[in-house]
Amino acid sequence: MIMDLYNYWVVIALMMIGFYSVIVRGNLVKKLIGLNIFQTSVFIFYISVGKVDGGTAPILVDGVTLYSNPLPHVLILTAIVVGIATLALALALVVRIKDAYGTVEEEEIREIDEQ
Amino acid sequence: MVHLPVLQVVIPLMAAPALLLLNRPWQSWLLTCVVTITAFAISGSLLGTVYSSGTISYELGGWEPPWGIEYRIDLLSAYVLLIVSGVAALVAVASRQGLDADVASDKQPTLYVLFCLCLAGLLGIVATGDLFNVFVFLEISSLSTYALIAMGPHRRALWASYQYLVVGTIGATFLLIGIGFIYSLTGTLNMQDIAARLPLVDAAHTVHTAFAFIVVGVCLKLALFPLHFWLPNAYTYAPSMVTVFLAATATKVAVYLLIRLHYSIFGPNFALDVLPLNTLFLVLGLAGVFAASLVAVQQPNVKRLFAYSSIAQIGYMIVGLGLGTVIGLQATLLHLFNHALMKGALFMAIAGVVYRVGGSDLAHFAGLGRLMPWTMAAILIGGLSLIGVPLTVGFISKWYLVLGALEAGLWPIAGLVLIASVLALFYVWRIVEVAYFEAPTSLTEGAREAPLGMLLATWVLVGANIFFGIDTELTRQTSELAAQHLMGVQP
Numbered sequence: 001m002i003m004d005l006y007n008y009w010v011v012i013a014l015m016m017i018g019f020y021s022v023i024v025r026g027n028l029v030k031k032l033i034g035l036n037i038f039q040t041s042v043f044i045f046y047i048s049v050g051k052v053d054g055g056t057a058p059i060l061v062d063g064v065t066l067y068s069n070p071l072p073h074v075l076i077l078t079a080i081v082v083g084i085a086t087l088a089l090a091l092a093l094v095v096r097i098k099d100a101y102g103t104v105e106e107e108e109i110r111e112i113d114e115q
Numbered sequence: 116m117v118h119l120p121v122l123q124v125v126i127p128l129m130a131a132p133a134l135l136l137l138n139r140p141w142q143s144w145l146l147t148c149v150v151t152i153t154a155f156a157i158s159g160s161l162l163g164t165v166y167s168s169g170t171i172s173y174e175l176g177g178w179e180p181p182w183g184i185e186y187r188i189d190l191l192s193a194y195v196l197l198i199v200s201g202v203a204a205l206v207a208v209a210s211r212q213g214l215d216a217d218v219a220s221d222k223q224p225t226l227y228v229l230f231c232l233c234l235a236g237l238l239g240i241v242a243t244g245d246l247f248n249v250f251v252f253l254e255i256s257s258l259s260t261y262a263l264i265a266m267g268p269h270r271r272a273l274w275a276s277y278q279y280l281v282v283g284t285i286g287a288t289f290l291l292i293g294i295g296f297i298y299s300l301t302g303t304l305n306m307q308d309i310a311a312r313l314p315l316v317d318a319a320h321t322v323h324t325a326f327a328f329i330v331v332g333v334c335l336k337l338a339l340f341p342l343h344f345w346l347p348n349a350y351t352y353a354p355s356m357v358t359v360f361l362a363a364t365a366t367k368v369a370v371y372l373l374i375r376l377h378y379s380i381f382g383p384n385f386a387l388d389v390l391p392l393n394t395l396f397l398v399l400g401l402a403g404v405f406a407a408s409l410v411a412v413q414q415p416n417v418k419r420l421f422a423y424s425s426i427a428q429i430g431y432m433i434v435g436l437g438l439g440t441v442i443g444l445q446a447t448l449l450h451l452f453n454h455a456l457m458k459g460a461l462f463m464a465i466a467g468v469v470y471r472v473g474g475s476d477l478a479h480f481a482g483l484g485r486l487m488p489w490t491m492a493a494i495l496i497g498g499l500s501l502i503g504v505p506l507t508v509g510f511i512s513k514w515y516l517v518l519g520a521l522e523a524g525l526w527p528i529a530g531l532v533l534i535a536s537v538l539a540l541f542y543v544w545r546i547v548e549v550a551y552f553e554a555p556t557s558l559t560e561g562a563r564e565a566p567l568g569m570l571l572a573t574w575v576l577v578g579a580n581i582f583f584g585i586d587t588e589l590t591r592q593t594s595e596l597a598a599q600h601l602m603g604v605q606p
Contacts, residue, residue, distance in 0.1 A: 035281060038288060042291050049295060049299045072295075072298065075298075078247075079250070082251070085254075085258055086280070086284050089258055090277065093261070093265055093276055093280065096273050097270075097273045100270035101270065101274075113271060
């Protein structure tokens with residue numbers, strides 16, 4: 001039972017690891033790595049949902065009748081693009097924060113802002 | 116004309132790359148104005164069509180829903196499209212001078228690109244009838260918003276943008292998880308189709324989980340107390356014109372999204388026996404109203420003060436939702452429209468002050484009552500509207516909210532709403548006091564009236580505040596019909 005759904009357990013584990021890192025880490029780059037793991041877990045969730053037991057890739061071939069559902073895969077391609085755009089923008093922000101504040105540690109930025 | 120629903124979104128979307136290639140401050144501004152005014156004209160025409168001939172369903176690429184993507188404009192979407200594109204047009208017109216205060220002229224063309232992208236995203240969220248489309252447009256608008264905030268003049272804008280990015284991405288990913296659950300249960304992404312299939316699904320736990328993820332994700336985006344902590348910094352450090360646009364549109368679209376997902380997909384009575392959502396909304400909404408108003412009273416910076424006030428006003432909208440009645444929902448829809456007018460006028464006037472005086476601390480307002488009479492009069496009227504004085508739009512939405520609370524037999528809530536209005540009086544009074552009863556200091560001496568373009572945009576919004584406060588026909592009728600439609604009540 002548990003092993004049958006192992007991919008969903010992996011999703012939950014990754015999601016929690018990512019979410020934890022976003023909240024706990026003080027380093028802005030590490031936060032983003034956490035955020036990315038969090039997003040990736042959702043991608044795996046969608047891909048797992050689309051898999052049909054015994055199904056093959058949805059390409060018309062003689063003698064095959066059972067296909068996996070391609071729609072979640074297509075959706076997640078879009079979400080991956082969104083994820084990359086988010087990460088790129090976030091890293092660009094971190095570079096500019098480093099230039100402006102001289103640090104990428106949340107604590108130190110807060111201290112500088114309070115002065 | 117049959118393509119108007121998609122043109123509404125595609126025109127600003129296509130304008131973005133065109134603006135990127137154009138890359139000249141003056142021409143970019145002109146094109147942005149043309150695009151936003153066109154979008155406004157289209158949404159006006161859509162509202163007219165919906166009134167005369169009912170909900171519009173547009174099939175993208177001719178693919179019939181539920182297989183293809185459907186754009187669906189009903190009364191609620193047309194109403195929200197109108198306010199979003201209207202504010203966008205005014206912001207665009209005022210940006211010619213308004214941006215000079217805090218964005219270097221070589222960066223301005225890029226800002227217009229992001230502005231059009233953000234507008235396309237917001238309009239897309241409202242126009243689409245496809246759940247995954249909502250996520251994509253939400254991310255288009257969010258990503259451009261992060262970049263817009265980061266263009267603020269102070270380095271704190273970068274930090275504010277980063278914080279918003281992390282919170283916004285978590286919110287959007289929660290929404291994505293919820294959509295995934297719903298898709299795996301119903302096998303469709305079309306909202307109408309989901310609404311038809313969801314009651315037949317025999318997996319209550321999964322549906323509830325999906326609902327919880329979606330509600331929390333959207334509430335992060337709409338800055339519902341206590342998920343609001345990203346908003347004050349974002350509004351305070353963004354360029355002033357960007358603050359006007361965000362304050363008047365972004366959170367409103369998020370509220371629209373919450374209403375659309377809750378009422379059109381899950382249905383008004385969904386899971387009320389399992390999740391005490393209405394009670395939760397009432398408690399969090401009122402807590403937000405009081406906490407944010409009390410913090411607003413203490414703020415030394417006027418932009419930040421009104422940012423906290425925005426969180427409080429969102430609280431009112433959520434209280435309306437929590438009442439769970441037609442009048443409560445109508446109050447939410449009225450306040451959604453009216454708050455956009457109030458905060459648009461207020462932040463636009465503040466942008467004028469930033470342009471002339473160079474800052475938005477309370478000290479920058481000393482003696483401006485005489486130096487910038489028109490701008491300060493706009494802040495005064497906007498403030499009165501925020502408090503809910505009769506003859507302004509603020510009165511109309513508070514009236515319906517109190518009416519809804521009384522009708523539901525919740526008179527303590529009606530009382531609390533009225534008490535909270537007094538708090539608004541306190542924070543508005545602080546600005547009025549400094550502007551009208553203090554002499555100009557070295558900071559403000561020699562300040563002149565804001566430039567004509569900005570003043571014009573401010574007073575169009577102020578005029579709308581008074582006009583819709585007296586002639587409530589359009590907003591009242593639209594919100595009433597939309598609320599009845601959403602609650603499934605026959606008029």
